[in-house]
Amino acid sequence: MDIVTQTWPWYVSGFLIGIVMLLLNYFGKVFGMSSNLRTLCTIAGADKFADFFKFDWKAQRWNLAVLAGAMLGGFVAVHYMNNPSNVDINPKTIEQLAALGIDAPNGKLAPQALFGNQIFESPKMILILLIGGILIGFGSRYAGGCTSGHAISGLSNLQIPSLKAVIGFFVGGLIMAHFLLPLIF
Template identity: 85%
Template sequence: MNALYQTWPWYVSGTLIALVMLTLNYFGKVFGMSSNLRTLCTMAGADKFADFFKFDWKAQRWNLTVVAGAMLGGFVAVHYMSDPSNVNLNPKTIEQLAAMGIDAPNGKLAPQALFGNDIFQSPKIMFILIVGGVLIGFGSRYAGGCTSGHAIAGLSNLQLPSLKAVIGFFIGGLIMAHFILPLIF
């Protein structure tokens, strides 16, 4: 398949992310996805119920274009650029996933057992998704931002709290992948 339709190499994506970060820094803007949820909740009237949502959301309107761009980019990537022929999983990883009943992606970017439409028919998986979503939401607020905000924006600005948060994210991911995920599946 044409190289344009394959997943992008890290050096192309990384360069584009760096250019976006330099542009945002130049204009004095801070990148982060979780702050957009706060903006959307405030726009919907949550400021009437909690002080956390009382802020000038119009000053953050520009950041909603980041959400729109992420959604548009995700759509384009999945529908026009999702030939994962250059994505190689370690055979040991495939073996470990198979032991948990998770199929190899088999030409897709993600395994169907975790990301297919069948997950919506499993109460167990739905429970895991809901609990996971709540924990991610709580964790990103507790950490003062999400992985994209800390790992991309915070680290590029050399912020020590972001370094601590990113270390915590990685430790949490390792614990999840090696200890909790095998218990769930």
């Protein structure tokens, strides 16, 4: 087992997320990735067009480090830890995806049919990405945060609104996976 190139086991990454949450709680910070988008939009000048973006973004500078860390982590995962041999996908899931024309990842972290560069050649896939992005942005704003903010930070702080949001995220994901994805593909 080559631990250097494999994806991290859940107990390592889960432990590290827990440590980060303890540190953020200790310093009185709240984690969430969607707040970074708000900060970036404000830095780019969106505060001149909408009151939502009028806030002291400099107080959120620390959260930009989280964004940079996520980008760096993604780069490391794709280029150095891309051997998913310790990831088991249920054979029934592979069979169901194959019925939709989506191949198994075949040694990659994600299927090429959904995450490869060829999706940018298909107007249908570009439209799906645009509509999906708008819906995710609207949903994050409507729910008062994104999945990471509610599921990691909100639940660890025992916030009832986060529990409701996470239940909504899971129900929406199940509806998407079982009913809408087969219609799209």
